[in-house]
Amino acid sequence: MGALPFAAVIFDLDGTLVATDSFWVVAAERGARRAFGELGIERELPTAREWMALVGQPLARGFERLFPELPEVQRERVMARCVEESHAAMRAGGAVEMPGASEVLRELRARGVKLGIASNCAQAYLDSMLRTLQLGELVDEARCLQSPGVANKADMLADLLDTFGTTSAVMVGDRASDGAAARANGLPFVHLASGFAPEDERIECDTRIGALAELLSTLERGLGGLRR
Structure with a gap:
């Protein structure tokens, strides 16, 4: 069990670590x-x-696209009820990991790699x-849209890198926005193809894996020679 060419790995949450479906x-x-009722x-x-x-x-932003015809106050009510039900489902044991x-x-963690989570979710979620x-027992730090000083996922990655004291890191996620956040911070991006990105979403990445079980061997190879 040797050292990896990266000091930190930052993961997206939903569709990467959590099977949100x-x-x-x-x-x-x-x-x-x-x-609606x-x-x-x-x-x-x-x-x-x-x-x-x-x-x-x-x-x-997603609810704006999904319910463009609703006034903002009604759209917020719909979103709030959906969030309430999702938290109830999690409390009932509905959430499982990827x-x-x-x-x-x-x-x-056993190899001494710093682990972070960056998610476009709320703090309560x-x-x-x-x-x-x-x-929480396995990762060192986690950031979301309600973390102090954060406006987007690129900010989350920047804050995690600062906290870890390194730029030797890689981002792992399933959506194009994960890759964009990685590029904004000069990080390589590993795309998890088994996540929840729509079929027509164009995702630029340094390498692609079909399952998390492939991640360690991919990192050991240094992403095809790309080392940070």
Whole structure:
């Protein structure tokens, strides 16, 4: 078990470490029905694919795209009810990790690698995931859109790098926004193809893996000679 060519690995959360599809669609549908009933809205629910397209993106922005016809106050009510139901689902044990997530985190930690999470979620959601799936015991630091001084995922990565005291790092995620945040900080990006990116989303990456189980061997190779 040798050293890796990176001092830190930063992970996206939903679709990378967390199998959000295990609870999000059902919870979002339940929340939307509640809100529609409260507001007297008659509208078809989004499809499962449309709900899943929100995963990994800033939720408020996603709801603007999903419900463009609703006034802001109504859209916020729908989003709030969906979030409430998702937290209820997590408390009921609906959240599960992506295959191999805890194993790869433990292995990286055993090799002395600093581990971070950067997620476009709210603090309450992040805290719940860290607690429910015990990810907080495996990672060193985690950032979200409500972290101090953070406006986007690029800011999260910059803050994590500063906290870790290194630029020798790699970003692992499933969405194009993860890659953009990595590039903004001069980091290589490993795309997890088994995540939740829509089929038509163009994702630029340094390398692509089909499962988290492939990550260690990929990092050991230095991403095809790219070392930071």
